[in-house]
Amino acid sequence: MIAIDIIQRAAEDLMAKAAIEIPDDYLAGVEDMANTERGDLSAFVLRAMLENYVAAKEDRRAMCADTGVPRWYVKIGNDARMEGGPVALESTLRRATAKATHDVPLRPNRVHPLWRTDHNNNVGINAPEIEYSFEPDANWIDVTAVHKGGLFGTDYRMLFPGDGVEGIKRFFLDTLVAFGKRGLACQPAIVGIGLGGSKDTCMTLGKQAACLRVVGNRNPDPKIAALEEELKELGNSIGMGAMGFVGSSMVVDCHIEAGYTHTGGMPMSVHCFCLSSRRAVARIHADGRVETRTDPQWFTPYMRRETVEWESPETSLKKSG
Amino acid sequence: MGKPGDKLKKVRLTTPVSAEAIAKLEIGSVVTLDGCIYTGREGVYKRILDDGTTPPVDLAALSNVNFHCSPAAAVRDDGSYRVGAVTATASFRFAKWLPRWFEVSGARVIIGKGGMSAEDYKNIFVPAGAVYLTTVGYGTGALLGRGIKHVKAAHWLDDLGIAQAMWVFEVENFGPFLVESDLQGNSLFEQANAQIATGLKALYAGTRPAILSRYGETDERSDELI
Ligand code: SF4
Numbered sequence: 001m002i003a004i005d006i007i008q009r010a011a012e013d014l015m016a017k018a019a020i021e022i023p024d025d026y027l028a029g030v031e032d033m034a035n036t037e038r039g040d041l042s043a044f045v046l047r048a049m050l051e052n053y054v055a056a057k058e059d060r061r062a063m064c065a066d067t068g069v070p071r072w073y074v075k076i077g078n079d080a081r082m083e084g085g086p087v088a089l090e091s092t093l094r095r096a097t098a099k100a101t102h103d104v105p106l107r108p109n110r111v112h113p114l115w116r117t118d119h120n121n122n123v124g125i126n127a128p129e130i131e132y133s134f135e136p137d138a139n140w141i142d143v144t145a146v147h148k149g150g151l152f153g154t155d156y157r158m159l160f161p162g163d164g165v166e167g168i169k170r171f172f173l174d175t176l177v178a179f180g181k182r183g184l185a186c187q188p189a190i191v192g193i194g195l196g197g198s199k200d201t202c203m204t205l206g207k208q209a210a211c212l213r214v215v216g217n218r219n220p221d222p223k224i225a226a227l228e229e230e231l232k233e234l235g236n237s238i239g240m241g242a243m244g245f246v247g248s249s250m251v252v253d254c255h256i257e258a259g260y261t262h263t264g265g266m267p268m269s270v271h272c273f274c275l276s277s278r279r280a281v282a283r284i285h286a287d288g289r290v291e292t293r294t295d296p297q298w299f300t301p302y303m304r305r306e307t308v309e310w311e312s313p314e315t316s317l318k319k320s321g
Numbered sequence: 322m323g324k325p326g327d328k329l330k331k332v333r334l335t336t337p338v339s340a341e342a343i344a345k346l347e348i349g350s351v352v353t354l355d356g357c358i359y360t361g362r363e364g365v366y367k368r369i370l371d372d373g374t375t376p377p378v379d380l381a382a383l384s385n386v387n388f389h390c391s392p393a394a395a396v397r398d399d400g401s402y403r404v405g406a407v408t409a410t411a412s413f414r415f416a417k418w419l420p421r422w423f424e425v426s427g428a429r430v431i432i433g434k435g436g437m438s439a440e441d442y443k444n445i446f447v448p449a450g451a452v453y454l455t456t457v458g459y460g461t462g463a464l465l466g467r468g469i470k471h472v473k474a475a476h477w478l479d480d481l482g483i484a485q486a487m488w489v490f491e492v493e494n495f496g497p498f499l500v501e502s503d504l505q506g507n508s509l510f511e512q513a514n515a516q517i518a519t520g521l522k523a524l525y526a527g528t529r530p531a532i533l534s535r536y537g538e539t540d541e542r543s544d545e546l547i
Contacts (some may be wrong), residue, residue, distance in 0.1 A: 037325060041349065041499070041513070044326030048497055049458040056406070056463035065393040065408035065462040105395035105405050108483055118482040149460075151411070160532050170528035177521065178546050182435040182510045184411065186459045239520040242458060245513045275460040 002141060002284055004083040008092045010282040010290045014145035015070065015100030017280035019062040022053040023294035025214040026190065026277040029252035033188055037249050042241025046188075046249060049242070049275055064276035067106040068149035070097055070122050071129040073212060073298060077138025080286065093130055093143075098123050106147075131204070136302055136310060139286040144296045146211045146279045153185030153272030156203055161266050165227070168195070168268060169234060175270040176235050176250055183243030186274035188252045190215060191235065194269040197259030206269035209255040211279060212298035219256055220304065228254045242275075252277075257299065333494075337385040338430050343452055346500045348509040352454055353496030357473070357489065358386040358432070362410060364485025366418035368477070369425065377476035377487065381427030384489075389415065389433030391484035393462065394475075402472040404490075406462030409434035412453070413547040416441050423449035432498060434459050435510070438547065442506040454498035455509075461497070468495030518543035 027050075034046040056063035072093050082089055098121035101108055108120040110127045122128060135142075155175045159167045172193065179185040192210025194202040218225040232254040241247020261267060283291045301313055329351050334342055336356030346352070359380070368374045389412045393405040412433030419437075422428065423445070432454045437446070446453065456465065471491040478486040501509045521542045530540065539546075 040326045040329060041509075042326075043324065044329055044351070045458045047324075047326060048461055048464065052458070052461040052464045055467055059463060059467065061463050061466050062393050062406035063463050064460040065391065065406035065466070066410070066460075067393065102395050105393050105403055107391055107393040107406075111482075118484070120483060157531065157535075158533065162532050163529075166528045167531055170525065171531065173525060173528065174542075177542055181514055181545055182547070183459060184435055184547075234524075238524055239517045240513075243455075244510060244517075246516050275458055276462075 002080065002082045002286060003288060004088050004092055006288050006290065007082065007089065007141070007143065007284060008096055010284055011093055011096035011143055011145070012100050012103070013292070014143060014280045014282055015096055015106070016104050017292065018145040018147050018278040019067070019104055019106055020056050020060055021280070022056070022063060023214070023277060023279060025216060025294065026252060027053060029215040030188060033249040033252065037241055037247050039241045039245055039247030041245035042243065042247030042249055045242035045245065062104060062106060063278070064149065065107050066149055067109045067122065068147045068276070068278070069109060069127070069129075070106070070145065070147045071131070073131050073133075073144040073146065073208075073296060075133045075135055075142040075298065077140045078134060078136050079139040080141050082141065090130060093128070094123050097121065097128050133298065133303055135300060136312065141284045142281060142296070143284065144212065144279060144281045144298070147276070148207070148211055149186060149274040149276050150272060153179045153189065153274065154270065156199065156267070156269045158199075159266045159268050160264065163266060169231070171268055172231055172270060173234065173238070176238060177240070179272065180238065180240045180250060181244045185272040186276070187272060188242060188249040189272035189274055190277055191231070191251050191254045192271040192273065193231070193254065193256045195256060195258045196261030196267060198261070199267055201259045202261075202267040203269045205257040205259050206271045208298060209257040210271040210273040212296040213255045214295045215253040217255065221258070224256050224258065228256050340429070340450060343429055343450065344504050346452055346503055348500050348503050348507050348512070350500045351496070352498045352500060353494050354386065354498070355493050355495070356386075357384040357491055358388050358495070359384055359490070360388045360390045360392070360486075360488040362389050362391065362485060363415060364481040365477070365487050366415060366422060368481070370418050370421050376426070378474070378489070380425075385427055385429040387422070387426065387428040387431050389431065392488060394483055394488070396478070402475060404469050404472060405466055407465040407469060408459065408462040409456040411435045413437055416445070419445050420449075423451055430454060432456065435547070436501040436508060438545070439506060439508045439511045442502045442508060446502055447504060447506045450504065452500065452504060453502040455501040457497050457499060464497070465495065468492050514543065514545065
C-alpha cells in the first residue's frame with residue numbers, strides 16, 4: 001500500500017523540478033542545434049536559451065514564466081495499491097498543483113474560459129488534466145508532471161487515406177510554417193504527431209508523443225520510425241529557425257503515435273513541445289521508495305498493443321520457442 | 322571567425338528611454354535595460370481605456386517602457402512579493418488599444434512577444450515615436466527574472482489577479498531583447514518572413530493540398546495568420 005503523503009511530496013517535488021530543470025535529452029538536442037545553426041539571430045536566440053536553462057537551475061526559478069498548462073500523467077501498475085484509492089490520488093495531485101504554484105512560484109495560468117475566474121493556483125474545473133494508463137506485472141505508480149506551454153503550435157485536421165504521406169507532410173509543414181513565424185510556437189520543439197484514432201484520441205496521442213517521449217526515441221514500427229526521421233529533416237529544412245528567424249533550428253525531434261481509426265479517414269494532429277519542454281517523472285514503489293527521472297516511459301509495449309488479449313513479449317516468445 | 326550571432330550590435334538603455342536613443346535603435350540589435358518598467362496587457366488596457374478608470378499612478382512620470390508580461394510571482398504572507406521567472410505574452414492581440422495607450426501613458430517602448438504587424442508599426446508606432454522590443458526565444462524567463470531588482474508595486478492585484486495586474490519593476494541589466502521595429506516602421510520579423518518565403522515553394526514540392534479543404538483557408542504560405 002503506497003501512503004498518500006509520499007505521493008503528495010513526490011508530486012510537489014515534480015512540479016518544481018519540471019518547471020526549473022530542463023530535461024537532459026532536450027538540452028542536448030538544443031545544444032547540438034546551437035552548434036550547427038548558421039543563422040545569426042537564430043544562433044543568438046539558442047545561446048540565450050542555453051544561458052536561461054543554467055540561470056533557472058542556479059537560481060531555482062522557473063525557466064519560463066508562462067507556466068503553460070500544468071498537467072499530470074499517471075501510470076498505475078496492475079498490482080499497485082494506494083491509500084485512499086483513486087479519489088485520494090486525484091485530490092493529492094490537485095493539492096500539489098496548488099501548493100507548487102505558490103511555492104515555486106509558478107504563474108497561475110488557469111482561468112474559467114468565459115468568466116476568467118482565476119483561483120491563483122492553477123486548479124479549476126477540469127484542471128489540471130490527469131491522464132491514466134496501466135502497466136501489467138507492476139506494483140509501482142509512475143507520476144509525470146508536464147507544464148505544457150503554448151497557445152500556439154498545435155493543429156488538427158481530418159485527412160483521408162487518399163491524402164497519403166504527401167498530405168501528412170503538407171499538414172506538418174503548414175503547422176510549422178504558420179506557427180513558426182515570429183516564433184509563436186517557441187521552437188525548436190519536440191514535435192508530436194497523432195495519426196488515426198478518433199478525433200480526441202488523435203489529439204491525445206499527438207500531445208503524448210510530444211510530451212512523453214524523449215529526444216532520440218523512435219517508434220518501434222520501422223516505417224513510422226523512418227517517417228519520424230524524414231519529418232524532422234523536413235522541418236529543419238524550411239529555412240526557419242528559433243523565433244522564426246532565418247536558420248535551420250525548428251524540430252529537435254519528431255515523434256509519431258498511431259491509433260486505429262475509421263476506415264474512411266486518417267486524422268492527424270501536430271503538437272509542439274516548446275523551448276521549455278518541461279517534464280519530470282517519479283516512480284513510487286510499493287515500499288515507499290521514490291525514484292525520479294525525466295523519461296516518462298509512457299509508451300510501453302502494453303500501451304501499443306494491437307491484439308485482443310495481452311501477452312507480454314516474453315510470454316509470447318516462450319510460447320513460440 | 323566568431324560564432325554566428327556574435328556580431329549582433331549591443332545597446333544598453335536607461336529608462337525613461339530618450340527620443341534620441343529610440344531614434345538610434347536599429348532592428349536586430351540586442352538591448353538590455355536599466356531603470357523602471359511596468360507591465361500592462363488586456364486587463365489594464367480594458368480598465369483604463371475602455372472603462373475610463375484613472376491609472377493607479379502617473380504613468381508618464383514612472384516610465385515610458387510598457388512590458389506585455391505576466392510574471393510568475395506570489396504574494397508572501399507578509400504582503401511582499403516574490404518574483405520568479407518573467408516572460409512576455411504575445412502582443413499582436415493588443416493592437417486595438419495601442420493608439421490611445423500611447424497617448425494616455427506616454428509609453429514609447431513596448432516589450433513583448435512576437436511583435437506586431439508592419440501595418441501597426443506604420444500606423445500606430447511610428448506616429449507615436451515608439452518602437453517594439455521583442456523578448457528572446459520567449460522562454461528566457463529565468464534570465465529576465467534575474468534582471469528584476471525590486472518590485473515597486475503591484476497595482477490592481479486583487480481585482481485583476483497576478484497575471485493581469487500592473488506590476489512596476491526596478492530593473493538592472495534587464496534582457497536580452499531584440500529591436501523588432503524602428504522609427505521607420507521596419508520589422509525584423511517581417512524581414513525574416515520575406516527571406517524565408519523565397520524557399521517555401523520548393524519546400525512544398527511533392528506535397529499536395531488536402532482532399533477536404535477548410536473555410537477561410539489561405540494557401541499562400543508567405544501570408545501570416547496573426
Ligand atoms: S510556449 Fe513554452 S517557452 Fe514559449 S512562452 Fe510558452 S511555456 Fe514559455
